[in-house]
Each structure stands twice: as structure tokens, then as C-alpha cells.
Amino acid sequence: MTSKRKTDKIINLISVFLFFISFLGIVYLTFDNKPKPGKNIDLGVRKTIVRKTVLTKVVPPSYFRIPILVYHYVEIVQNPKDTIRESLNTPPKVFENQLKTFINNGYQFVTLSDISDYLNGKKAIPKHVVALTFDDGYRDFYTYVFPILKKYHAKATAYIVPGFINKQNNLTSFQLQQIVDSGLVEIGDHTIDHTSLTSMSHNDAWYEIYQSKIELENTYNINIESFSYPYGSFNSSIINLVQQAGFKTAVSTRPGNIVDPKDRYYLFRIHPGYLSGDRLLSYIESNFITGKKLAKK
Numbered sequence: 196m197t198s199k200r201k202t203d204k205i206i207n208l209i210s211v212f213l214f215f216i217s218f219l220g221i222v223y224l225t226f227d228n229k230p231k232p233g234k235n236i237d238l239g240v241r242k243t244i245v246r247k248t249v250l251t252k253v254v255p256p257s258y259f260r261i262p263i264l265v266y267h268y269v270e271i272v273q274n275p276k277d278t279i280r281e282s283l284n285t286p287p288k289v290f291e292n293q294l295k296t297f298i299n300n301g302y303q304f305v306t307l308s309d310i311s312d313y314l315n316g317k318k319a320i321p322k323h324v325v326a327l328t329f330d331d332g333y334r335d336f337y338t339y340v341f342p343i344l345k346k347y348h349a350k351a352t353a354y355i356v357p358g359f360i361n362k363q364n365n366l367t368s369f370q371l372q373q374i375v376d377s378g379l380v381e382i383g384d385h386t387i388d389h390t391s392l393t394s395m396s397h398n399d400a401w402y403e404i405y406q407s408k409i410e411l412e413n414t415y416n417i418n419i420e421s422f423s424y425p426y427g428s429f430n431s432s433i434i435n436l437v438q439q440a441g442f443k444t445a446v447s448t449r450p451g452n453i454v455d456p457k458d459r460y461y462l463f464r465i466h467p468g469y470l471s472g473d474r475l476l477s478y479i480e481s482n483f484i485t486g487k488k489l490a491k492k
């Protein structure tokens with residue numbers, strides 16, 4: 196073998212070796228960054244890694260689409276002139292149709308604790324999930340919502356205002372106890388008396404956030420892990436208080452359906468109103484302009 200042929204052969208071998216190494220690298224980057232459901236990983240860290248290595252991925256796997264629906268009234272509005280109540284309402288029949296829509300399309304109902312577990316990588320995220328949340332603890336939750344949840348074995352989260360319990364239009368403590376005992380409904384906190392937290396002193400806000408948690412936990416022998424801001428009103432110092440009080444998540448009234456670990460203290464929610472069937476599905480799966488994107492403008 197001439198020395199030229201020897202050199203050519205060595206160059207060929209090096210080329211094949213380099214090609215093989217590059218191929219391994221591509222395989223590693225392509226497959227290693229797929230989300231590994233159920234594995235206990237820090238999703239925030241994973242997203243940074245993904246952004247650096249796989250630039251072609253459109254949606255980094257560290258955040259996911261989970262529609263969190265927000266309901267207030269589920270009733271037959273008696274006064275047609277009460278437009279505010281009407282706009283916050285979903286009639287019971289429509290609510291039942293919404294549940295049927297989700298069930299027929301393979302959705303699973305999850306609570307805010309489930310979502311917290313997804314965010315922490317403690318649980319695998321099923322393909323289609325939806326969270327039903329109810330604010331204020333109205334009496335109609337017991338009259339209309341609770342029987343429908345039981346009928347379809349659907350889980351939900353109810354944000355309760357301890358100062359409202361036993362008032363005329365709200366749940367009684369007896370009803371709330373039955374709801375807790377059902378195991379279908381997770382209880383969240385919505386402050387002592389439903390006042391805007393950003394318009395009060397630091398100490399008063401702490402009392403509203405923390406005392407209501409303690410009251411609900413002690414009275415009903417439960418753990419409260421999620422918080423809902425009255426009137427959707429919060430700022431960075433209120434978020435700090437919610438975090439210090441031991442909550443794992445908090446929900447806002449900002450419209451959106453992307454759940455991101457960074458947003459765990461102001462998760463987006465969607466008001467489904469009167470929609471059901473395909474219109475409901477396309478609405479909850481659509482791309483919302485989230486508060487996060489607006490903030491960048």
C-alpha cells in the first residue's frame with residue numbers, strides 16, 4: 196500500500212468515525228429531551244436545557260396545555276335583568292352537557308393538587324385533562340353541581356370563603372362537610388371575607404390569606420394547597436404571602452390554558468359559560484394571549 200493510499204484510508208476512517216459520533220449526538224439530543232412523565236425532574240431546569248439544545252422544538256415540554264375552567268354560579272337565574280349573575284352563570288343543564296363533552300372526548304378531570312404534582316414531575320400527565328374550579332362556595336354548588344359531579348364521578352376544586360359559610364346564598368357547614376367527605380371535591384382557599392387583597396395593608400392581607408387556610412383546615416380536617424385571588428387581584432407582594440402561607444398553587448382570572456411552573460401562583464383560567472360540544476372543545480384548546488405574553492409588550 197502506497198503512503199498516499201494509507202493516508203486516504205486513515206482520512207476515510209476518521210470521516211466515518213466523526214460521522215458516527217455526530218449521529219450519536221443527534222440521536223441523544225432528539226430523544227433525551229422528550230418529556231419523561233412520572234420522573235421526578237425539575238421542570239424549570241429541563242426547559243432551560245431544552246432551549247439550549249433543541250432549537251427546533253416549538254413548545255418546550257416543561258409546560259403543557261391544561262384548561263382550568265372557572266365557574267361561579269351554576270343555576271337557573273331567576274331575575275333576567277340580573278345581567279352580572281347571568282354573565283357569571285352556567286345553567287345546570289349546560290354544565291352537565293359540558294361534562295358529557297369532556298367524557299365523550301376522553302378527558303380526565305383533575306384537581307389543583309394533581310396539577311401541582313404535574314408541575315413537580317411527581318405524576319405523569321394524561322393526554323387530555325381538564326380542571327373544574329368553582330369560586331365563592333355558592334349554595335348552588337350543593338344543589339346542582341355536586342349531584343352532577345357524583346353522577347359522572349368527576350373531580351373538581353372548590354374555592355371557599357370561610358366568612359360566607361352559612362350565609363343565605365352560600366353553602367352551609369353541613370353541606371360543605373358532605374362535599375369534603377365525598378372525596379370528589381378538593382377544597383381551596385378564597386380568603387376570609389372576599390376582599391381585594393391589593394387594596395389592604397400587608398398585615399391584613401396576611402390575615403385574609405393565612406387565617407382562612409387555618410380555619411378551613413381545622414374545621415374540616417383537610418389540607419388546603421391551592422388559593423384563588425378574590426376579583427383576580429394580586430401583585431408580587433401578595434404572591435409572596437400566598438407562597439409563605441404554604442400554598443402550592445394559586446389561580447387567577449387571567450384567560451389562558453398553558454400551565455407553566457413559573458406561573459404556579461397565577462395560573463390561567465377559562466370561563467366556559469354556555470358553550471358545550473365542539474364549540475367548547477375548540478375554545479378551551481385554542482391559543483390564548485396569556486398575561487405572560489402581554490407583559491412582554
Ligand SMILES: [Zn+2]
Nearest residue numbers: 330331425426
Ligand atoms: Zn370570588
